Amino acid sequence: MKIVILTGAGISAESGLKTFRDADGLWENEPVRIVATPEGFESEPKRVIEFYNKLRKGLKNVEPNAAHQALAKLEEKFGDDFLLITQNVDDLHQRAGSKRVIPMHGELLKVRCLGQKEHVTSCSEDQPEKCPTCGAKMRPHIVWFGEIPFEMNKIQKALMGCNLFAYIGTSGVVYPAAGFKQIAKMAGAQVVCLNLETTGDSYTDEFIQGKATEVVPKWVKAITDAN
Ligand code: NAD
Numbered sequence: 001m002k003i004v005i006l007t008g009a010g011i012s013a014e015s016g017l018k019t020f021r022d023a024d025g026l027w028e029n030e031p032v033r034i035v036a037t038p039e040g041f042e043s044e045p046k047r048v049i050e051f052y053n054k055l056r057k058g059l060k061n062v063e064p065n066a067a068h069q070a071l072a073k074l075e076e077k078f079g080d081d082f083l084l085i086t087q088n089v090d091d092l093h094q095r096a097g098s099k100r101v102i103p104m105h106g107e108l109l110k111v112r113c114l115g116q117k118e119h120v121t122s123c124s125e126d127q128p129e130k131c132p133t134c135g136a137k138m139r140p141h142i143v144w145f146g147e148i149p150f151e152m153n154k155i156q157k158a159l160m161g162c163n164l165f166a167y168i169g170t171s172g173v174v175y176p177a178a179g180f181k182q183i184a185k186m187a188g189a190q191v192v193c194l195n196l197e198t199t200g201d202s203y204t205d206e207f208i209q210g211k212a213t214e215v216v217p218k219w220v221k222a223i224t225d226a227n
Contacts, residue, residue, distance in 0.1 A: 001227060003078055004162040004189075005071060006180050007086045007093070010169020010196060011212045015062045017090055020171070036144050052140040053126045056108045059090055067168070067216035068096035074220045075100055077227070083158045087170060087177050089142055104149040104177065110141035149176065159183040166192040166219075169212050194219060 115136030165184030
């Protein structure tokens with residue numbers, strides 16, 4: 001069985017990271033058109049860099065939760081027949097032990113330069129002003145609105161070839177990720193949604209409502225026991 005999982009901000013919520021829509025969340029206090037668009041970065045680079053510096057530092061105060069850990073266990077069982085795609089820019093899946101993970105919207109702990117070669121550098125503190133390799137200006141290694149997510153070819157191929165697709169803790173409004181369930185369904189996969197609020201639709205075969213830390217480990221155990 002080939003499994004593809006898509007996660008969103010909801011899986012990290014119980015670790016203490018605000019989701020996109022949470023009232024009083026970090027994202028709520030800054031306009032998306034500034035902190036999550038290339039135009040915003042062009043007009044107010046300092047403000048954008050500070051916003052991501054703050055998010056990056058916030059990662060030090062959070063830990064992976066039982067849902068992240070359960071998905072790492074699922075990968076251990078299925079190996080190369082498993083792929084985890086995350087819209088999250090935190091590093092909690094990786095810290096929980098996930099290896100076959102595509103952070104399609106980028107990573108807070110990386111920055112890249114605006115030079116021709118777009119050098120990517122690890123960064124756990126404030127973003128450096130200049131690229132250590134070529135001296136060009138740096139930007140967060142984050143996919144902003146209007147930009148193409150990373151590794152779309154690999155994602156498309158995995159979706160077309162999977163038997164089970166689950167999307168977890170995502171509101172499913174940001175494309176192209178919101179369209180993954182449709183691709184998997186067309187390819188013949190069983191489609192499962194695990195989320196706090198009902199978001200079921202005609203592409204979703206099964207909807208499991210609840211907190212990620214409660215429903216994901218149970219669901220993973222059921223799959224592992226059955227295979
Ligand atoms: P979203 O905020 O739009 O949706 C989160 C979903 O998770 C909602 O449907 C909500 O009902 C559900 N949810 C909340 N708490 C939950 C819990 N404890 N258990 C299960 N489900 C829960 O987030 P999104 O769909 O990921 O899309 C928004 C974009 O914002 C993403 O592209 C992402 O890059 C970015 N973002 C990332 C982070 C992060 O990296 N941790 C945090 C906030 C936003």
